[in-house]
Amino acid sequence: MINTILRFGAIIIILILLQILLFNNIQFSGYVNPYVYIMIILLLPVVTPHWILLIVSFMTGLIIDLFSGSPGMHTSATLLTGFSRPYVLRIISPRDGYESGPDLSMKDYGLRWFFIYATTIVLIHHTVLFYLEVFSFAGFFRTLLRVLLSSIFTIGFILLIERYRKGR
Amino acid sequence: MRNLLNFLLKYHNIIVFLVLEGIAFYWLTTGNNYHNSRMVKSMQGITRGFEERINNSRGYFSLREMNSNLATENSELRNEMERFTRQENLKFVSVTDTVFKQQYQYTSAKVINNSVNKQKNYFTLNKGRRQGIKVDMAVTSGDNVAGVIVGCSENYSVAISLLNLDFRLSARIKSNGYFGSLSWDGRNYRHAVLNEIPQHISVSIGDTVETTGYSAIFPEGIPIGKVSDLKKSGSDFYQITVELYTDFRKLYYADIIGNMKKTEQLELERQFR
Numbered sequence: 226m227i228n229t230i231l232r233f234g235a236i237i238i239i240l241i242l243l244q245i246l247l248f249n250n251i252q253f254s255g256y257v258n259p260y261v262y263i264m265i266i267l268l269l270p271v272v273t274p275h276w277i278l279l280i281v282s283f284m285t286g287l288i289i290d291l292f293s294g295s296p297g298m299h300t301s302a303t304l305l306t307g308f309s310r311p312y313v314l315r316i317i318s319p320r321d322g323y324e325s326g327p328d329l330s331m332k333d334y335g336l337r338w339f340f341i342y343a344t345t346i347v348l349i350h351h352t353v354l355f356y357l358e359v360f361s362f363a364g365f366f367r368t369l370l371r372v373l374l375s376s377i378f379t380i381g382f383i384l385l386i387e388r389y390r391k392g393r
Numbered sequence: 394m395r396n397l398l399n400f401l402l403k404y405h406n407i408i409v410f411l412v413l414e415g416i417a418f419y420w421l422t423t424g425n426n427y428h429n430s431r432m433v434k435s436m437q438g439i440t441r442g443f444e445e446r447i448n449n450s451r452g453y454f455s456l457r458e459m460n461s462n463l464a465t466e467n468s469e470l471r472n473e474m475e476r477f478t479r480q481e482n483l484k485f486v487s488v489t490d491t492v493f494k495q496q497y498q499y500t501s502a503k504v505i506n507n508s509v510n511k512q513k514n515y516f517t518l519n520k521g522r523r524q525g526i527k528v529d530m531a532v533t534s535g536d537n538v539a540g541v542i543v544g545c546s547e548n549y550s551v552a553i554s555l556l557n558l559d560f561r562l563s564a565r566i567k568s569n570g571y572f573g574s575l576s577w578d579g580r581n582y583r584h585a586v587l588n589e590i591p592q593h594i595s596v597s598i599g600d601t602v603e604t605t606g607y608s609a610i611f612p613e614g615i616p617i618g619k620v621s622d623l624k625k626s627g628s629d630f631y632q633i634t635v636e637l638y639t640d641f642r643k644l645y646y647a648d649i650i651g652n653m654k655k656t657e658q659l660e661l662e663r664q665f666r
Contacts, residue, residue, distance in 0.1 A: 246447065249508075258510050275406040283413045290420075292443075294506065294515060294551075297420030304417055308410045357421065359512050359558070364579070 229270065233328075237265050237285065245292045248382070256371050259378040260299075262289055263350045264386065266307050267343060268330070271323045275311055282307025295358075302354035306346055313345050331387045343383050344376070351376045444506045445519065452645065459645060462535065497612050500524065500649045507554075509582040509641045514554040516540065518647060521548040531611045531650040537638040538562065538617045539647055541610055555617075556582055556641055563608050564617055564635075567601040569594055575602070575617065575635065582641055585618065587633040596623055602635050609655045 244262040251259065265285050269278060286300035293299070314323070319338050323329075331339040351372045359368055401408065452459075502524075506517035520526050522545045532540045532552045540552040540560070553560055556577050564587060565572035573589035587602060600620045606613030621636035652658075 276409050279406065279409050279413060283417070286417070293508075294517075295511070296423075297417045301414055301417035301421060304410065304414050308406075308414075359579070367580075 233269065236268060237281075240265050241285065241288055244289060249293055256374045257378050258371075258375050259382055260289075260351065260354065260375070261379055261382045261386070263303065263306065263347060263379065264383050266303065266310060266350075267346055267383070268328045269310075270328050271314065278307045278310060279304065298354060298357050301357060302350050305353050306350040309349055310346065313342070313349075317341055317345065330390070331384070336384075339387065340380075340384065343380055347376050347379050347383070348372070351379065444517065448503075448505045455643065455645060458643070466535070496652065496654050498651045498653060500526070500651075502526075502550075502647055502649055504644045504647055505549075507641065507644050509554075509556055512558050512579045514556040514641075515543070515551050516554050516644060516647075518542075518550050518552060518649070519548070520649070521545045521550045523547050525651070526550045526649055527651065529610055529655075531615075531652075532647050533615060533650060534639050534644055534647045536616065536648075538604060538611065538615055539639050539641070539644065542649065552647075554641060555585065555637065555639070562611070562617070563605045564602050565605045566590065566596060566620070567603050567614075569596075572605050572607075573630075573633075583637055584621065585635045585637055587620075587635050588630060590631045590633055592625055592629055592631055596620060596631060596633065598623065609652055609658050612650060612652070 240262050244260065248259050248261050251257075262285060266278070266282055269281065273281075282303045283300060286303035289299040289303070290297060317338070319334055324333065329339075329342070334342075355368050355372045355375070356362070500520065502518040502520040504516050505519050508514045508516070516539075518526075518532070526542060526545050528542055528545060530542045531538075532542060538555060540554045540557075542550050543553045544551045555562070558577060558579055560577060562575045563572060564575040566587075571590055571594050573587050575585055575587050577585045590596060598620050602617045602620060604611040604613065604615045604617060616638055618635040618637040618639075620633055622634040624632040626632050
Protein backbone atom coordinates (compact mmCIF):
# COMPACT_ATOMS: atom_id res chain seq x y z
CA MET A 226 0.00 0.00 0.00
CA ILE A 227 2.68 2.47 1.12
CA ASN A 228 4.83 1.18 -1.71
CA THR A 229 2.11 1.94 -4.27
CA ILE A 230 1.60 5.44 -2.91
CA LEU A 231 5.34 6.17 -3.06
CA ARG A 232 5.55 4.77 -6.57
CA PHE A 233 2.71 6.94 -7.80
CA GLY A 234 4.10 9.96 -5.99
CA ALA A 235 7.29 9.48 -8.01
CA ILE A 236 5.35 8.97 -11.27
CA ILE A 237 3.29 12.11 -10.65
CA ILE A 238 6.35 14.26 -9.88
CA ILE A 239 8.28 12.95 -12.89
CA LEU A 240 5.40 13.51 -15.30
CA ILE A 241 4.69 17.01 -14.00
CA LEU A 242 8.38 17.93 -14.29
CA LEU A 243 8.47 16.47 -17.82
CA GLN A 244 5.46 18.58 -18.76
CA ILE A 245 6.80 21.81 -17.28
CA LEU A 246 10.42 21.49 -18.30
CA LEU A 247 10.10 19.74 -21.63
CA PHE A 248 6.67 19.62 -23.22
CA ASN A 249 5.58 23.16 -22.27
CA ASN A 250 8.65 24.40 -24.13
CA ILE A 251 8.07 22.46 -27.30
CA GLN A 252 5.98 25.22 -28.95
CA PHE A 253 6.18 23.43 -32.29
CA SER A 254 3.41 25.56 -33.75
CA GLY A 255 0.10 26.86 -32.46
CA TYR A 256 -1.47 23.58 -33.51
CA VAL A 257 0.65 21.09 -31.63
CA ASN A 258 0.81 21.28 -27.84
CA PRO A 259 1.32 17.87 -26.27
CA TYR A 260 0.00 17.58 -22.72
CA VAL A 261 1.59 14.37 -21.55
CA TYR A 262 0.88 14.94 -17.85
CA ILE A 263 -2.60 13.47 -18.44
CA MET A 264 -0.80 10.11 -18.21
CA ILE A 265 -1.05 10.47 -14.43
CA ILE A 266 -4.81 9.99 -14.66
CA LEU A 267 -4.26 7.19 -17.15
CA LEU A 268 -1.99 5.09 -14.94
CA LEU A 269 -3.63 5.22 -11.49
CA PRO A 270 -4.73 1.75 -10.31
CA VAL A 271 -8.22 0.49 -11.18
CA VAL A 272 -9.04 0.15 -7.50
CA THR A 273 -8.41 3.87 -6.76
CA PRO A 274 -11.54 5.29 -5.10
CA HIS A 275 -13.31 7.78 -7.32
CA TRP A 276 -12.93 10.69 -4.91
CA ILE A 277 -9.15 10.17 -4.63
CA LEU A 278 -9.01 10.17 -8.41
CA LEU A 279 -10.87 13.49 -8.41
CA ILE A 280 -8.55 15.07 -5.87
CA VAL A 281 -5.44 13.85 -7.68
CA SER A 282 -6.78 15.26 -10.97
CA PHE A 283 -7.59 18.57 -9.32
CA MET A 284 -4.15 18.93 -7.76
CA THR A 285 -2.40 17.92 -10.99
CA GLY A 286 -4.36 20.44 -13.04
CA LEU A 287 -3.75 23.11 -10.41
CA ILE A 288 0.03 22.64 -10.49
CA ILE A 289 0.14 22.63 -14.29
CA ASP A 290 -2.03 25.76 -14.37
CA LEU A 291 0.22 27.59 -11.94
CA PHE A 292 3.30 26.78 -13.94
CA SER A 293 1.90 27.53 -17.37
CA GLY A 294 0.15 30.71 -16.26
CA SER A 295 -3.33 29.72 -17.37
CA PRO A 296 -6.30 30.32 -15.08
CA GLY A 297 -8.12 27.10 -14.23
CA MET A 298 -8.06 25.64 -17.74
CA HIS A 299 -6.01 22.57 -16.98
CA THR A 300 -7.75 22.15 -13.63
CA SER A 301 -11.23 21.91 -15.13
CA ALA A 302 -10.16 19.75 -18.06
CA THR A 303 -8.14 17.30 -15.95
CA LEU A 304 -10.88 17.12 -13.32
CA LEU A 305 -13.50 16.25 -15.94
CA THR A 306 -11.17 13.61 -17.37
CA GLY A 307 -10.62 12.13 -13.91
CA PHE A 308 -14.36 12.12 -13.33
CA SER A 309 -15.07 10.26 -16.55
CA ARG A 310 -12.29 7.68 -16.16
CA PRO A 311 -14.32 5.01 -14.26
CA TYR A 312 -17.06 5.22 -16.90
CA VAL A 313 -14.50 4.89 -19.71
CA LEU A 314 -12.94 1.90 -17.95
CA ARG A 315 -16.36 0.27 -17.62
CA ILE A 316 -17.16 0.73 -21.30
CA ILE A 317 -13.87 -0.58 -22.69
CA SER A 318 -13.16 -3.30 -20.11
CA PRO A 319 -10.92 -6.07 -21.50
CA ARG A 320 -12.38 -9.53 -22.02
CA ASP A 321 -10.91 -11.01 -18.84
CA GLY A 322 -11.82 -8.04 -16.68
CA TYR A 323 -9.29 -6.00 -14.72
CA GLU A 324 -6.70 -7.60 -12.53
CA SER A 325 -6.01 -5.90 -9.23
CA GLY A 326 -2.48 -5.17 -10.38
CA PRO A 327 -0.55 -2.09 -9.27
CA ASP A 328 -1.38 0.01 -12.32
CA LEU A 329 -2.90 0.05 -15.78
CA SER A 330 0.09 -0.68 -17.96
CA MET A 331 0.48 -1.53 -21.60
CA LYS A 332 2.47 -4.58 -20.59
CA ASP A 333 -0.41 -6.15 -18.68
CA TYR A 334 -3.27 -5.32 -21.01
CA GLY A 335 -1.72 -5.25 -24.46
CA LEU A 336 -1.00 -2.49 -26.94
CA ARG A 337 -4.43 -2.55 -28.56
CA TRP A 338 -6.39 -2.10 -25.36
CA PHE A 339 -3.99 0.51 -23.99
CA PHE A 340 -4.11 2.46 -27.23
CA ILE A 341 -7.93 2.63 -27.20
CA TYR A 342 -7.91 3.59 -23.52
CA ALA A 343 -5.27 6.32 -23.96
CA THR A 344 -6.98 7.70 -27.05
CA THR A 345 -10.35 8.01 -25.29
CA ILE A 346 -8.93 9.72 -22.22
CA VAL A 347 -6.63 12.05 -24.19
CA LEU A 348 -9.42 13.05 -26.57
CA ILE A 349 -11.75 13.90 -23.67
CA HIS A 350 -9.03 15.96 -21.98
CA HIS A 351 -7.82 17.81 -25.08
CA THR A 352 -11.32 18.59 -26.37
CA VAL A 353 -12.33 20.20 -23.08
CA LEU A 354 -8.97 21.95 -22.69
CA PHE A 355 -8.72 23.55 -26.13
CA TYR A 356 -12.34 24.69 -26.23
CA LEU A 357 -11.94 26.20 -22.76
CA GLU A 358 -8.81 27.96 -23.96
CA VAL A 359 -10.56 29.84 -26.76
CA PHE A 360 -13.79 29.93 -24.73
CA SER A 361 -16.01 30.16 -27.78
CA PHE A 362 -17.26 28.01 -30.64
CA ALA A 363 -16.25 30.58 -33.23
CA GLY A 364 -13.58 28.93 -35.35
CA PHE A 365 -14.95 25.53 -34.29
CA PHE A 366 -13.06 23.51 -36.88
CA ARG A 367 -9.74 25.23 -36.29
CA THR A 368 -9.96 24.34 -32.62
CA LEU A 369 -10.96 20.81 -33.60
CA LEU A 370 -7.83 20.56 -35.74
CA ARG A 371 -5.72 21.70 -32.78
CA VAL A 372 -7.41 19.06 -30.61
CA LEU A 373 -6.74 16.28 -33.11
CA LEU A 374 -3.13 17.20 -33.94
CA SER A 375 -2.18 17.71 -30.29
CA SER A 376 -3.89 14.43 -29.34
CA ILE A 377 -1.87 12.54 -31.94
CA PHE A 378 1.36 13.87 -30.47
CA THR A 379 0.29 13.35 -26.87
CA ILE A 380 -0.74 9.74 -27.56
CA GLY A 381 2.52 9.15 -29.42
CA PHE A 382 4.58 10.41 -26.48
CA ILE A 383 2.48 8.44 -24.00
CA LEU A 384 2.96 5.19 -25.93
CA LEU A 385 6.68 5.92 -26.18
CA ILE A 386 7.02 6.55 -22.43
CA GLU A 387 4.87 3.51 -21.68
CA ARG A 388 7.02 1.36 -23.96
CA TYR A 389 10.14 2.15 -21.93
CA ARG A 390 8.57 2.57 -18.52
CA LYS A 391 8.72 -1.06 -17.54
CA GLY A 392 11.34 -2.21 -19.95
CA ARG A 393 11.03 -5.34 -21.95
CA MET B 394 -31.83 13.64 8.02
CA ARG B 395 -31.15 10.01 7.25
CA ASN B 396 -32.34 10.54 3.70
CA LEU B 397 -29.96 13.43 3.35
CA LEU B 398 -27.05 11.34 4.63
CA ASN B 399 -27.97 8.52 2.28
CA PHE B 400 -28.12 10.97 -0.57
CA LEU B 401 -24.70 12.40 0.30
CA LEU B 402 -23.21 8.93 0.60
CA LYS B 403 -24.69 7.77 -2.65
CA TYR B 404 -23.62 10.75 -4.70
CA HIS B 405 -20.47 11.83 -2.84
CA ASN B 406 -18.33 11.43 -5.95
CA ILE B 407 -20.51 13.66 -8.07
CA ILE B 408 -20.68 16.20 -5.24
CA VAL B 409 -16.89 16.29 -4.87
CA PHE B 410 -16.61 16.62 -8.64
CA LEU B 411 -19.10 19.47 -8.85
CA VAL B 412 -17.51 21.40 -5.97
CA LEU B 413 -13.98 21.12 -7.40
CA GLU B 414 -15.15 21.89 -10.94
CA GLY B 415 -16.98 24.90 -9.53
CA ILE B 416 -13.73 26.17 -8.02
CA ALA B 417 -11.89 25.60 -11.30
CA PHE B 418 -14.56 27.40 -13.32
CA TYR B 419 -14.65 30.28 -10.90
CA TRP B 420 -10.90 30.63 -11.37
CA LEU B 421 -11.26 30.30 -15.13
CA THR B 422 -13.88 33.01 -15.50
CA THR B 423 -12.57 35.55 -13.00
CA GLY B 424 -8.83 34.99 -13.26
CA ASN B 425 -8.46 35.68 -16.94
CA ASN B 426 -6.22 38.61 -16.31
CA TYR B 427 -3.74 36.17 -14.85
CA HIS B 428 -3.04 38.33 -11.87
CA ASN B 429 -6.40 38.72 -10.25
CA SER B 430 -6.25 35.33 -8.68
CA ARG B 431 -5.11 35.29 -5.06
CA MET B 432 -3.78 31.80 -5.34
CA VAL B 433 -1.57 32.68 -8.27
CA LYS B 434 -0.24 35.63 -6.36
CA SER B 435 0.89 33.59 -3.42
CA MET B 436 2.39 30.91 -5.61
CA GLN B 437 4.18 33.41 -7.78
CA GLY B 438 7.30 33.58 -5.67
CA ILE B 439 7.87 29.87 -6.06
CA THR B 440 7.04 29.52 -9.74
CA ARG B 441 8.83 32.69 -10.83
CA GLY B 442 12.10 31.65 -9.24
CA PHE B 443 11.75 28.35 -11.00
CA GLU B 444 10.96 29.93 -14.35
CA GLU B 445 13.89 32.27 -14.04
CA ARG B 446 16.23 29.37 -13.47
CA ILE B 447 14.92 27.48 -16.50
CA ASN B 448 15.25 30.58 -18.59
CA ASN B 449 18.78 31.28 -17.47
CA SER B 450 19.91 27.93 -18.72
CA ARG B 451 17.95 28.29 -21.94
CA GLY B 452 19.61 31.64 -22.62
CA TYR B 453 22.92 29.95 -23.39
CA PHE B 454 21.59 28.39 -26.57
CA SER B 455 20.95 31.69 -28.25
CA LEU B 456 23.96 33.69 -27.16
CA ARG B 457 25.46 33.82 -30.61
CA GLU B 458 22.42 35.35 -32.23
CA MET B 459 21.82 37.74 -29.35
CA ASN B 460 25.40 38.94 -29.66
CA SER B 461 25.06 39.75 -33.32
CA ASN B 462 21.77 41.56 -32.67
CA LEU B 463 23.38 43.63 -29.95
CA ALA B 464 26.32 44.42 -32.18
CA THR B 465 24.10 45.74 -34.97
CA GLU B 466 22.11 47.76 -32.49
CA ASN B 467 25.33 49.16 -31.05
CA SER B 468 26.56 50.27 -34.42
CA GLU B 469 23.24 51.92 -35.20
CA LEU B 470 23.33 53.80 -31.93
CA ARG B 471 26.91 54.86 -32.54
CA ASN B 472 25.93 56.22 -35.93
CA GLU B 473 23.14 58.19 -34.39
CA MET B 474 25.39 59.57 -31.68
CA GLU B 475 27.88 60.63 -34.29
CA ARG B 476 25.23 62.67 -36.01
CA PHE B 477 24.31 64.53 -32.85
CA THR B 478 27.84 65.26 -31.74
CA ARG B 479 28.77 66.54 -35.18
CA GLN B 480 25.89 68.97 -35.12
CA GLU B 481 26.87 70.33 -31.76
CA ASN B 482 30.45 70.79 -32.87
CA LEU B 483 29.30 72.87 -35.78
CA LYS B 484 27.30 75.26 -33.67
CA PHE B 485 29.77 75.70 -30.85
CA VAL B 486 27.01 76.71 -28.47
CA SER B 487 25.35 74.79 -25.68
CA VAL B 488 21.60 75.06 -25.44
CA THR B 489 19.66 74.45 -22.26
CA ASP B 490 16.13 73.87 -23.38
CA THR B 491 13.76 74.63 -20.52
CA VAL B 492 10.63 74.14 -22.60
CA PHE B 493 11.55 70.63 -23.60
CA LYS B 494 10.15 67.99 -21.32
CA GLN B 495 10.91 64.37 -21.75
CA GLN B 496 7.77 62.43 -22.61
CA TYR B 497 8.88 58.81 -22.77
CA GLN B 498 11.21 56.90 -20.49
CA TYR B 499 12.85 53.64 -21.43
CA THR B 500 13.88 50.65 -19.34
CA SER B 501 15.10 47.31 -20.56
CA ALA B 502 14.20 44.00 -18.98
CA LYS B 503 14.74 40.32 -19.54
CA VAL B 504 11.92 38.04 -20.68
CA ILE B 505 11.80 35.13 -18.26
CA ASN B 506 8.67 33.35 -19.41
CA ASN B 507 6.98 33.42 -22.78
CA SER B 508 4.72 31.40 -25.01
CA VAL B 509 3.55 31.56 -28.60
CA ASN B 510 1.45 28.43 -28.84
CA LYS B 511 -1.62 29.40 -26.87
CA GLN B 512 -4.54 31.50 -27.99
CA LYS B 513 -3.99 33.95 -25.16
CA ASN B 514 -0.27 34.43 -24.74
CA TYR B 515 1.42 36.41 -22.00
CA PHE B 516 5.07 36.91 -21.18
CA THR B 517 6.83 37.72 -17.93
CA LEU B 518 9.57 40.30 -17.42
CA ASN B 519 12.08 40.43 -14.57
CA LYS B 520 11.32 44.00 -13.51
CA GLY B 521 8.38 45.18 -11.46
CA ARG B 522 6.98 47.98 -9.34
CA ARG B 523 10.25 48.48 -7.51
CA GLN B 524 11.98 49.25 -10.79
CA GLY B 525 9.26 51.71 -11.74
CA ILE B 526 7.19 49.51 -14.01
CA LYS B 527 3.47 50.28 -14.04
CA VAL B 528 0.41 48.73 -15.65
CA ASP B 529 -0.30 49.91 -19.23
CA MET B 530 3.28 50.62 -20.15
CA ALA B 531 4.32 49.63 -23.66
CA VAL B 532 6.76 46.78 -24.31
CA THR B 533 8.94 46.67 -27.40
CA SER B 534 11.62 44.30 -28.52
CA GLY B 535 14.44 45.58 -30.70
CA ASP B 536 12.36 48.70 -31.38
CA ASN B 537 9.34 46.70 -32.58
CA VAL B 538 6.02 46.28 -30.81
CA ALA B 539 5.82 43.29 -28.45
CA GLY B 540 3.04 43.88 -25.92
CA VAL B 541 1.61 45.88 -23.03
CA ILE B 542 2.17 45.44 -19.28
CA VAL B 543 -0.99 44.15 -17.59
CA GLY B 544 0.21 43.31 -14.10
CA CYS B 545 3.11 44.03 -11.78
CA SER B 546 4.39 42.51 -8.59
CA GLU B 547 7.33 43.80 -6.60
CA ASN B 548 10.03 42.50 -8.91
CA TYR B 549 8.22 41.01 -11.88
CA SER B 550 5.64 42.09 -14.38
CA VAL B 551 3.41 40.28 -16.81
CA ALA B 552 2.70 41.66 -20.26
CA ILE B 553 -0.06 40.71 -22.65
CA SER B 554 1.63 39.60 -25.84
CA LEU B 555 0.64 40.90 -29.25
CA LEU B 556 -0.13 37.22 -29.81
CA ASN B 557 -3.27 37.29 -27.70
CA LEU B 558 -6.84 37.23 -28.98
CA ASP B 559 -7.71 40.05 -26.55
CA PHE B 560 -4.96 42.38 -27.75
CA ARG B 561 -6.00 45.42 -29.83
CA LEU B 562 -3.65 48.07 -31.10
CA SER B 563 -4.24 51.19 -33.11
CA ALA B 564 -1.95 50.96 -36.14
CA ARG B 565 -1.45 52.83 -39.38
CA ILE B 566 0.13 52.32 -42.75
CA LYS B 567 3.25 54.41 -42.88
CA SER B 568 3.09 55.40 -46.54
CA ASN B 569 -0.37 56.96 -46.48
CA GLY B 570 -1.19 57.45 -42.80
CA TYR B 571 -4.53 55.64 -42.75
CA PHE B 572 -5.11 53.93 -39.43
CA GLY B 573 -6.98 50.83 -38.39
CA SER B 574 -7.05 48.28 -35.63
CA LEU B 575 -4.47 45.54 -35.39
CA SER B 576 -5.21 42.21 -33.73
CA TRP B 577 -4.06 38.61 -33.81
CA ASP B 578 -6.29 35.92 -35.28
CA GLY B 579 -4.76 33.05 -33.33
CA ARG B 580 -3.35 31.25 -36.36
CA ASN B 581 0.29 31.97 -37.06
CA TYR B 582 2.66 33.54 -34.55
CA ARG B 583 4.38 35.47 -37.37
CA HIS B 584 1.24 37.18 -38.69
CA ALA B 585 -1.40 39.57 -37.39
CA VAL B 586 -4.42 41.16 -39.05
CA LEU B 587 -5.02 44.85 -39.72
CA ASN B 588 -8.69 45.78 -39.97
CA GLU B 589 -10.71 48.87 -40.78
CA ILE B 590 -8.56 50.13 -43.66
CA PRO B 591 -11.07 51.30 -46.30
CA GLN B 592 -10.80 49.85 -49.80
CA HIS B 593 -10.61 53.12 -51.69
CA ILE B 594 -7.06 53.84 -50.62
CA SER B 595 -4.11 52.11 -52.21
CA VAL B 596 -2.11 49.68 -50.13
CA SER B 597 0.65 47.55 -51.52
CA ILE B 598 2.46 44.49 -50.26
CA GLY B 599 5.59 45.43 -48.36
CA ASP B 600 4.20 48.64 -46.84
CA THR B 601 5.33 49.24 -43.28
CA VAL B 602 2.73 49.20 -40.52
CA GLU B 603 3.49 51.29 -37.43
CA THR B 604 1.79 52.49 -34.26
CA THR B 605 -0.26 55.64 -33.99
CA GLY B 606 0.14 57.61 -30.79
CA TYR B 607 -3.60 57.57 -30.09
CA SER B 608 -3.77 55.16 -27.20
CA ALA B 609 -1.25 57.03 -25.03
CA ILE B 610 0.52 53.71 -24.48
CA PHE B 611 2.83 53.39 -27.47
CA PRO B 612 4.77 56.35 -28.81
CA GLU B 613 4.00 57.27 -32.38
CA GLY B 614 5.75 55.52 -35.25
CA ILE B 615 7.03 52.32 -33.66
CA PRO B 616 7.23 49.67 -36.39
CA ILE B 617 4.98 46.62 -36.09
CA GLY B 618 5.46 44.74 -39.33
CA LYS B 619 4.96 44.86 -43.06
CA VAL B 620 1.95 44.09 -45.22
CA SER B 621 2.40 40.56 -46.53
CA ASP B 622 -1.01 39.87 -48.02
CA LEU B 623 -4.17 41.81 -48.70
CA LYS B 624 -7.61 40.73 -49.78
CA LYS B 625 -10.68 42.66 -50.80
CA SER B 626 -13.55 41.03 -49.00
CA GLY B 627 -17.26 41.71 -49.42
CA SER B 628 -17.26 44.57 -46.94
CA ASP B 629 -15.81 48.04 -47.40
CA PHE B 630 -12.57 47.14 -45.73
CA TYR B 631 -9.42 45.35 -46.76
CA GLN B 632 -8.34 42.19 -45.02
CA ILE B 633 -4.69 42.91 -44.48
CA THR B 634 -2.24 40.34 -43.16
CA VAL B 635 0.77 41.88 -41.45
CA GLU B 636 4.02 40.02 -41.08
CA LEU B 637 5.35 40.95 -37.65
CA TYR B 638 8.90 42.21 -37.24
CA THR B 639 9.13 40.79 -33.74
CA ASP B 640 9.84 37.09 -33.65
CA PHE B 641 8.09 36.13 -30.43
CA ARG B 642 9.84 32.81 -30.33
CA LYS B 643 13.13 34.63 -29.90
CA LEU B 644 12.04 37.17 -27.32
CA TYR B 645 14.85 37.43 -24.79
CA TYR B 646 15.17 41.12 -24.02
CA ALA B 647 12.48 43.76 -24.10
CA ASP B 648 12.31 47.53 -23.64
CA ILE B 649 9.57 48.99 -21.53
CA ILE B 650 8.33 52.43 -22.50
CA GLY B 651 6.49 54.60 -20.03
CA ASN B 652 4.56 57.65 -21.15
CA MET B 653 5.15 60.35 -18.53
CA LYS B 654 2.38 62.56 -19.84
CA LYS B 655 -0.19 59.83 -20.03
CA THR B 656 -2.22 60.74 -16.96
CA GLU B 657 -2.38 64.31 -18.14
CA GLN B 658 -3.70 63.28 -21.53
CA LEU B 659 -6.23 60.83 -20.12
CA GLU B 660 -7.52 63.33 -17.58
CA LEU B 661 -8.04 65.95 -20.23
CA GLU B 662 -9.79 63.46 -22.47
CA ARG B 663 -12.06 62.30 -19.70
CA GLN B 664 -13.59 65.77 -19.40
CA PHE B 665 -15.04 65.49 -22.87
CA ARG B 666 -16.60 62.09 -22.60
